[in-house]
Amino acid sequence: MDKIPIQFTLNSQNKQMLVFPNDLLINLLRDELYLTGTKYGCGIGECGACTVFIDDEPILSCLTLAVSINGKEIITIEGLAKGNELHPMQIAFLKHAAVQCGFCTPGMILTAIALLRENPNPTEEEIKEYMRGNICRCTGYVQIVKAIKACAKEQNKQNQHDTIDSIVMLRRCQDD
């Protein structure tokens, strides 16, 4: 079994590595690249703790061969913040105490971000439905749902502001 060269983007950085065919993405991230935010929970696709984005879609890194990410774009929990500025979903989770032991949190946050991209204004039912593959053993689901709802509200407000801003800008331009 020989190592195979792969190239990919990880949190906006280009990477080149050599991997064995049976290396899993989760272990490449955690053991070789020291990005330990991605968690190993069950290893069989039940818990969602190992969720990462491949080309902007949430997938499970414990069931993804490292060789298969050649040419793809990977984003992990570590890649969400811009410098010291956290992602709005991270802020919402902190604000609503949606973190207990924290083990499921990276997967929860990534899945929640994907949810709001697909459905910017989800109902509580829709949130529960979409998040069903992410398990929290502390059972802190109430706060997690609250945080996601709040983040959606915040984002929609922001979008409204943006629209109002652009209307105001447009009017000003017209006045000029």
Add this chain to the structure above:
Amino acid sequence: MQTNTKILAKKFGYLSPDTLQEALTLLDVHKKNHLKILAGGTDLLVKMKTTDLNVDYLMSIKNIKELDYLDTDKGLKIGAITTLSHIIKEKKVKTDYTALFEGIHSMAAPAIRNMGTIAGNLGNASPAADTIPPLMVLGAKVKLQSKQGERTVFVEDFTTGVGKTVMEPDELISEIIIPEISKTSSSAFLKKSRVKADLSKINCAVYLERRSNVCQDCRIAFGSVATTVIRARKTEELLKGKVINVDVIHQAAIEASQEIKPIDDIRSTADYRLAMAGIMLRDAIELAWSRAVKGKRSKKSG
């Protein structure tokens, strides 16, 4: 057996063809070796981690772009690597192939659906597969290709046992073909599982064609009640040409629970499955029946 699911301990060669032709050549070259086709990996890699399944080669087909499509022109044609997420986002799947939409939607979670494919679900040939009962009642076919040529097989004839199919070692599922359905027809899928995202204890799909109060044609399939997904043909015969009312549905439910012969296993018991089969069939028929009316109305008014 002690299992460590953090790693994949088995060793194998990795093949990743970029074209269908290349893939078929590789299958031909390696037909004497133990080669497994890897699509989403959500079943195969779990099996490799947790059972004694060993392979010489894994051939990933995820880079074969020509197999990533959803053609809604006449009926529905689904390429082998089209993800489950992609399929349920297509409007026609929800409106015309409702049972398939519900089957996929009931499967696991978004992350798994972003990885998994319908061809993989078929190839895995689990009797609890949630796409097989809908595909069966919708009259779907599987296109199998090899270097020697191609053939199409009804989904109904495709699986032969737990994890067993009619596929030859040098064949590959390239496409799933579902025929256009008639305007007066509708379908429904129901499943019972421990929690929503879990595997089915029992599942059931119903397809029927309705003319006012009469059921003109009907197909019923049950999963997790035998070594493969099965059709309930006697029950279908009982419903065909009948005026559908509470009594007929009740009779059908009794017939169905006599027709299937489930077993006890880790997910459920034979008794529970028998008790549920009739109830699920009743609910599925009622659901599909009411949809057939709605479908007709909306088409008239539209």
